[in-house]
Amino acid sequence: MTKVIAFDWDGVLLDSRVQVLKVYNRILDNFDLPPVTMDFLRSKGSSRWYTFYERMGIHEKDWPEADRLWIEFYKGYNPQLYSDARPVLSYLKQESKNKIALVSNGQEARVMRELVKFGVQNYFDITAFSTQKDMMKPSPFLILGVIKKVKVEPHEVLYVGDTPEDILAAKAAGVSSAAISEGFATRERLFAETPNYLFNSLSKMAESLYGYRVPPL
Structure with missing residues (x-):
């Protein structure tokens, strides 16, 4: 669990x-x-x-x-949240009784600005960012830091990512991985790294693992 x-x-x-x-x-x-x-x-x-x-x-x-x-x-561009991101985060935060973490290779200042911009910063109990090259995924450094801070065992963590590096980092940290194939890597690349789960979208993950169906927009 x-x-x-x-x-x-x-x-x-x-x-x-x-x-x-x-x-x-x-x-x-x-x-x-x-x-x-x-x-x-x-x-x-x-x-x-x-x-x-x-x-x-x-x-x-x-x-x-x-x-x-x-x-x-x-800075000149304006990416948006995936349409299912907010409802999935909201459901998991309120109903799943899990701690919610953010683990990103992205620049901390940039990602934190985006979290605040979209009003989703309060969904996360902990955030972890790489500040040096050797801390970046596929290194397990960031995920292990979350495990230590939250005081859980690796088998009690699910990491959700969209690249081979995410899956490799999860494996190295001893945690389960769920790969989402609509992001920065093809489904074939993700499948080759043998994640525990492979889904087409975040909403499919939420429905399959947590029984939550994202309402139609």
Whole structure:
């Protein structure tokens, strides 16, 4: 029985795929590199963005400038929550008796602004963000930190993510994983990492695991 449900942010709760693709392509243009497609992003992308920089051809010496540009360019876009994110969070917070956590490789300042913007910050009992490259998923560091802080056992945690790195981090931390295939990775990539569960959407996960059907909008 789970006591903690931990969520990734981008690609699980926040639908930022189009905006992130635009940001990456503006960065690539800055370095005179060719643009990438959404198919490339979903088939080769990584929530550990330095890995994706490499795959796109950005040299390591340029990563600090790429980071600066990412923050600058992203501010001009306005991603939205997935339509099922708020009702699922609300139900789980009120009815499941689980602690709700947010575990993200995203920049803390940016994600916290978005949580407040969408009014969902109070759904989370704990948040965890990577501040160094070696803390990023697929490292289990962030998930293990949540386990320690909430004082639960790994088998009492479910981690919900949308990338191979999420599944690998969950496995390394000894927790169960639920992969959502409408985010930043294809269903095939997620299936290959053998998550405990694989769903097309957050609402399908909530219905299958918690018996909650998201009302039609």
